[in-house]
Amino acid sequence: MKEIFHRVSVRKFEETKVEKEKLEKLLRAAMQSPSAMNQQPWEFYVIEDKDILLKLSKATPYSMCVKNAPMAIVICYQKETPANEYKEIDCAIATENILLEADGLGLGGVMIGVAPVEERMQKVEEILSLPTNLRAFTIIPIGYPLKQKTQEDRYNPSKVHYI
Numbered sequence: 001m002k003e004i005f006h007r008v009s010v011r012k013f014e015e016t017k018v019e020k021e022k023l024e025k026l027l028r029a030a031m032q033s034p035s036a037m038n039q040q041p042w043e044f045y046v047i048e049d050k051d052i053l054l055k056l057s058k059a060t061p062y063s064m065c066v067k068n069a070p071m072a073i074v075i076c077y078q079k080e081t082p083a084n085e086y087k088e089i090d091c092a093i094a095t096e097n098i099l100l101e102a103d104g105l106g107l108g109g110v111m112i113g114v115a116p117v118e119e120r121m122q123k124v125e126e127i128l129s130l131p132t133n134l135r136a137f138t139i140i141p142i143g144y145p146l147k148q149k150t151q152e153d154r155y156n157p158s159k160v161h162y163i
């Protein structure tokens with residue numbers, strides 16, 4: 001479990017590509033996530049095309065770092081699922097699994113907020129020409145970190161309430 005206490009958001013990357021084997025491990029980690037009714041609402045788009053990465057970097061006001069990444073994974077979800085209200089929560093858990101696995105593999109990444117902001121979702125869907133049954137959830141640029149950052153200790157006893 002060392003990754004939980006080591007992972008940090010990484011927004012600057014080396015140019016080195018992410019190896020295919022490592023990419024598969026990231027996707028495997030995502031798909032092992034728990035989901036409501038085990039509905040697995042996710043679909044994963046792997047983007048290495050520089051032009052598309054550049055477009056994604058402009059899809060939200062806070063996604064600039066995507067243009068410097070060797071690749072990004074865009075997590076999408078199906079519009080209609082058995083436990084419909086929970087599909088975004090499911091995708092958020094899958095996002096964290098990817099970020100933790102990336103850390104364990106010596107990679108780094110960051111969750112870029114897309115859903116639930118409708119305008120950002122539509123932009124990403126347009127850029128990727130997503131089928132109409134899918135919605136964009138998040139962009140995760142991933143690569144080898146340019147610099148090593150130390151995680152801050154956020155443990156705050158005042159957030160814990162004993163009854």
Ligand SMILES: Cc1cc2nc3c(=O)[nH]c(=O)nc-3n(C[C@H](O)[C@H](O)[C@H](O)COP(=O)(O)O)c2cc1C
Binds near residue numbers: 007060110113
């Ligand atoms: C729901 C969510 C949305 C986020 N959106 C962005 C974003 O749009 N751009 C960005 O650079 N970082 C984004 N982040 C990363 C946070 O800024 C980061 O997790 C936070 O500052 C804590 O830093 P750490 O991840 O290094 O612990 C997002 C994180 C979450 C959980």
